[in-house]
Amino acid sequence: MENRILDALAQTQAGIALFDADERIVYANPAWEQLITGIAEEDLIFNETELSDGGMISVCFVKPQRLPLDKITPSSSANDPKIGTVIIADDSESNRMVARRILQSEGYNIIEASNGQTVLNMLRRGVTADLILMDVEMPDMDGLHTTRRIRHMSGPVSQTPIIALSAHQSRDWNVIARQSGVDEFINKPIQRDKLIETMQELISRSPNQKFSEKNSAPPVHLRSKGARLGRPSRPESLTSPVLDIHILEQLYSDAGDEGAKCGIDIFINETETRLVKIDKALSEDDLTTVRNEVHALKSTSGTFGLRQLSELCETTQSIFEDSQIDENRVLTLSRQVVQLAPTALTALNLYCRSRNIGSDSHA
Secondary structure (H helix, E strand, C coil): CHHHHHHHHHHCCCEEEEECCCCCEEEECHHHHHHHHHCCHHHEEEEEEECCCCCEEEEEEECCCCCCHHHCCCCCCCCCCCCCEEEEECCCHHHHHHHHHHHHCCCCEEEEECCHHHHHHHHHCCCCCCEEEEECCCCCCCHHHHHHHHHCCCCHHHHCCEEEEECCCCHHHHHHHHHCCCCEEEECCCCHHHHHHHHHHHHHCCHHHHHHHHHCCCCCCCCCCCCCCCCCCCCCCCCCCCCCHHHHHHHHHHHHHHHHHHHHHHHHHHHHHHHHHHHHHHHCCCHHHHHHHHHHHHHHHHHCCCHHHHHHHHHHHHHHCCCCCCHHHHHHHHHHHHHHHHHHHHHHHHHHHHHHHHHHHHC
């Protein structure tokens, strides 16, 4: 009878998994493995029922009107040891898009997450990865907090190589990230060659060697939210170009023409939505939302070559990090962000059009 039940569960389209009291996976049907490794968790619906012995039965479905179950095509398992699997954790869809294009062209299998909690949920449910690309600042749970949680998990998952990605240029952020348990720290915008080389080096290291190195490392020092970090001096005027063509050319080279175009389209849509949120938050004196959106815009605008906008967001964010925030100055600069962004997006659009025209003429 038990075998018949397991056979029936194995053939159902819903993802079904059984966990013991320690949240270790006991059983998962093929649909579970396919859904949880191939689709971002925010696109899934979970129904979890606790058992009398402390375990749990979890059922997951794809959210309606996003990706119907009959459209899911089987792909190589994220747990296939022959394929490098990378989790990309970033709250920006456009940043994830660029990183995904770069890594897929190298043959990596990609799993995406929009925040740290999603990464933890994946790992607890048995998803394995050869490496995690972890954005430092994300909503709900930031990348450094997530890294510390992973390092305290039991089993081999605690040794998963982690590369921190951040728009912060200060050396202090590099040090703090490493103290939190990351293996390497890379500044945004991502440079393809540096990223691939770093990933290959980390993945090639033996687990025993990594574990020994981590145990001999100095203890982790947690940073309070009010801690001051060394930062470059704030520019009083915007001296960078609105659009840095060299960054965009590198993006097209790294992600390919189609990948770069898709990433730019997503970024423009993201930014337009983000500007509405900033404008609304300013009208409601919601400085927390303003800070979060300005930081996200700083990261993405740098990736897509909007140097002047990124510089302005950097200046604005540095004021937010002061122990005594100058509200008048931060409000003034945040409004300048909202005013400058449309000009920057227009310049980006014009560049894309001119590139497309040039491509058509050579076709």
